[in-house]
Amino acid sequence: MSVQPSTTTTAATGDFANRLLDWYDREARTLPWRVPPGSRAVPDPYRVWLAEIMLQQTTVAAVTGYFTGFTALWPTLADLAAADDADVMAAWAGLGYYARARNLLACARAVVADHGGHFPDDEAGLRALPGIGDYTAAAVAAIAFGRPAVVVDANIERVVARHRRIEVPLPAAKRAIRAALAPFVPAARPGDFAQALMDLGARICTPRAPDCAHCPIADDCRVRGTSDAVRLPVKPPRKAKPHRHGVAHWIRSDDNVWLERRAPRAMLGGMRALPGSEWTDAPPRESAIAEVRHSFTHFDLTLKLVARESPDAAAEGEWWPIAELDAAGLPTLYRKLVDRMRESDG
DNA sequence: TAGACGTGGGT
DNA sequence: TACCCAAGTCT
Structure with missing residues (x-):
């Protein structure tokens, strides 16, 4: 056995990913836009992208009906790109953050016009499209294209900030969170790994009442069962609303x-x-x-x-x-x- | 970088 | 009630 740190790191990180993926294989939420773990089905980049845009700052419960409605009206990227603006805006009504709908159309049309109707299959290409930022580029690259991208959303920020006990307040903590998570991303199942962390954040490592007793990565969690679990991540104070x-x-x-x-x-x-x-x-x-x-x-x-x-x-x-x-x-x-x-x- | 940008549900 | 929170992006 080598004594180099990279060897022990690899074993530890592999174990972390395996515990998470084993839990996900058993406990994954069934969602309309998700390919279940173990399925032979190939994710449709259009559906992955559409879901990710809708899910920005929006709950799964709110998105579900809109996702079903959009994919019924516009089953493919080409259908959406060819749609009337008024129809798309009306279909989005009630979901909020309407710049997302404007960018959704701009993005669909850009993919058709500039990429032959196929989404770029890497982070940099995705990141250049309207409405796709760091998170969404990484999520689509990992989930739709199997790229080992470091996906960091609010769920994953919370899970990692607690697991590694990162005390730096958000959003400055984002850099440390990315650095802490990067070594754990498995080459084999990066999309499931990201979705597993998000499911964990949504169901186990919740903001107010983390259920450490049922957490698959509690063994090496630095705040397991302590009040720090609820305290982290540290967030900036809120301003009063006019x-x-x-x-x-x-x-x-x-x-x-x-x-x-x-x-x-x-x-x-x-x-x-x-x-x-x-x-x-x-x-x-x-x-x-x-x-x-x-x-x-x-x-x-x-x-x-x-x-x-x-x-x-x-x-x-x-x-x-x-x-x-x-x-x-x-x-x-x-x-x-x-x-x-x-x-x-x- | 900090503020703009929607809505609904949970506590 | 009031506040927090949710798979962020753009400027």
């Missing part, structure tokens, strides 16, 4: 209501919406026929609905049947207002 106010216009003609499309780079950009004022710090004086409160990531909003006779002369938009507003693809903020109107109108 409160803003706005007015939306309810412009009705017979059984239709006037909708406009929001500017591409604005909040809720590219989405159909009720027209209205800019959102400001001061509440409006107009008298409202309805009102909703909505909480965004970085501010809270009170939006008043005010009746108007007709759209602005220069406004571009469309009359939409009120009975069919569910199909308009409104962001949740506006869907709340619309629902309020339907309750009161009967």
Whole structure:
């Protein structure tokens, strides 16, 4: 036996990956976009990519129905690339972070135009596409193409920060987390390894109540069963959210209501919406026929609905049947207002 | 680099 | 209730 550190490191890292993969073989979640461990099926890069974009900052429960809907409407990358913007934005409505949907289309079209309709099969090529950052490039490279990429999402940050007891606060800790994880990535099953860590973070090494008793990598975990497990990773303090106010216009003609499309780079950009004022710090004086409160990531909003006779002369938009507003693809903020109107109108 | 960017569910 | 959290990316 060699006495070189690399030899012992290899044994230890191999054992770590094997314990994790054995657990994953038994406990993997069944998900619509996932090829089960042990399956002979080959992952479809389109489905892997689509799921990864949808899952950014979004729960599995929220994504599942949207993933099913998108793959039914657009079964292949070419189908999505050829879709109308309005249809894709409407199908995304309610999922949030709408820049993802705009970039989704831009990415699909770039792959068709610049890559012959096939995703690049390495991190660098993927990373250059719209909406694909460090995480998604690594995840698609590992899961769809079997590349030994170091995949680090919020689950994996938590698992590794605890397992190695990394005290550096996020996001600075990311570098140390990557460095700690890199030696453990197995060449044979890098995609399953990444998904195993994510499942572990979602089911065992959870933020508030880690279940160390059932953790497959607890043996060499530096915080196993201690209060440090709940304390880590260290996160920066949160800032207070401001409160803003706005007015939306309810412009009705017979059984239709006037909708406009929001500017591409604005909040809720590219989405159909009720027209209205800019959102400001001061509440409006107009008298409202309805009102909703909505909480965004970085501010809270009170939006008043005010009746108007007709759209602005220069406004571009469309009359939409009120009975069919569910199909308009409104962001949740506006869907709340619309629902309020339907309750009161009967 | 820090702030912008949605939404729903859990505690 | 209020806050935290979720398979991040872009500028």
